[in-house]
Amino acid sequence: MNPNEQMQRATYFRDLNLRGQLLLPNAWDAASARVFEHAGFPAIGTTSGGIANARGLLDGEIIGRARMLDEIRTIVEAVRVQGLLSFGRDLDERMAQTIDRGKAYLAAGADIVFVPGVVQLDIVSHLSRAIGGPLSVMAMPGAPDAAALFAAGACRVSLGNTAMLAVLGALDVIAKNVIRTGAWGSIEQTFFGFSEADALFRSRP
Numbered sequence: 001m002n003p004n005e006q007m008q009r010a011t012y013f014r015d016l017n018l019r020g021q022l023l024l025p026n027a028w029d030a031a032s033a034r035v036f037e038h039a040g041f042p043a044i045g046t047t048s049g050g051i052a053n054a055r056g057l058l059d060g061e062i063i064g065r066a067r068m069l070d071e072i073r074t075i076v077e078a079v080r081v082q083g084l085l086s087f088g089r090d091l092d093e094r095m096a097q098t099i100d101r102g103k104a105y106l107a108a109g110a111d112i113v114f115v116p117g118v119v120q121l122d123i124v125s126h127l128s129r130a131i132g133g134p135l136s137v138m139a140m141p142g143a144p145d146a147a148a149l150f151a152a153g154a155c156r157v158s159l160g161n162t163a164m165l166a167v168l169g170a171l172d173v174i175a176k177n178v179i180r181t182g183a184w185g186s187i188e189q190t191f192f193g194f195s196e197a198d199a200l201f202r203s204r205p
Contacts, residue, residue, distance in 0.1 A: 012043075013043055014111055016042060016043055017111055017112050017134060017136075017155065017156055018111060018112075018134060018155075020134070020150070020155035020156070021146075021150045021155065021156075022042075022043070022155065022156040022157070023041070023146050023156075023157055023158075024041070024043060024044070024045050024136075024156055024157065024158040024159065025039075025041050025044055025045065025158070025159045025163060026044070026045040026046055026047035026050065026158055026159045026160050026161065026163065026164075027044050027045070027046055027047070027050075027075050028046070028047050028050030028051050028053075028054045028161065028164045029051070029054060029071075029074070029075065030074050030075055030077075030078035030079075031078075031201075032050075032163070032164065032167075033075045033078050033079045034078055034079060034200045034201065035200070036079075037079040037080065037081050038200055041081065042081060043081055044075075044079060044081055045158055045159075046071075046072055046075055047159075047160050047161040047164060048061075048063075048068070048161075049160070049161035049164075050160075050161035050163075050164035050165075051063065051068065051071050051072075053161070053164065053168075054164065055071075059161075095123070095126070095127070095130075098115055098118075098127060098131075099127065099130045099131055101113075102115070102127070102130075102131035102133065102135075103131055103132065103133075106131070106132070106133040110133075111134065112133070112134040112135070112136050112155065112156060113131055113133060113134065113135055113136065114136040114137075114138075114158075115127060115135060115136065115137055116137070116138040116160060117138065117140075118137055119137060119138075119139070119140060119142075119143035119144060119149065121144055121148060121149070121152040122152075124137060124149060124152040124153055124154055125152045125153045127153070128152070128153025128154065129153065134155040134156070135153060135154050135155060135156075136154065136155065136156035136157070136158060137149055137154045137156075137157055137158075138157070138158050138159070138160040138162070139157055139158065139159050139160065139162055140160070140162055141162070170190060173186055174186045174187055
């Protein structure tokens with residue numbers, strides 16, 4: 001990718017974020033990236049936790065910078081849509097730290113502040129107003145839907161590693177069903193299909 005194309009992609013992704021109400025999936029390998037692209041998402045992020053877990057590692061920079069960049073490069077090259085390369089003692093202290101850091105990121109030139117783990121609508125609303133800039137949150141089980149989070153003040157909602165963990169949950173169900181019954185019903189329920197997989201991977205960017 002030449003510098004001009006890289007700049008165009010960066011500008012496009014920045015514009016998507018600043019436009020707001022961006023629902024962003026997060027891929028952990030080339031296959032999941034292709035599935036998200038095929039579903040019609042305009043951009044795809046990566047999930048450090050998903051990438052690490054899929055390779056038998058814990059999240060938290062254990063995988064190493066060079067290997068992580070290789071994994072991200074594989075994901076980026078698999079799709080045509082744009083790729084995306086402290087805790088307080090109580091809620092009040094965590095909120096204050098989050099606000100201070102968010103403001104610092106924006107002052108340093110960041111376009112958006114990512115606050116994972118926050119999905120309560122009143123807190124999202126408060127952070128959005130207090131930070132004074134675009135706020136990104138991460139979906140998780142039990143969280144309000146995207147429309148509610150956008151209405152509360154989030155400009156982007158990403159999936160993080162939740163889709164990857166949902167796939168692990170489905171695989172756990174399949175594995176237990178197969179070993180218990182010797183039948184394939186659980187596979188048939190969500191089977192993607194041989195021809196669909198061939199079509200997904202046949203074309204290259």
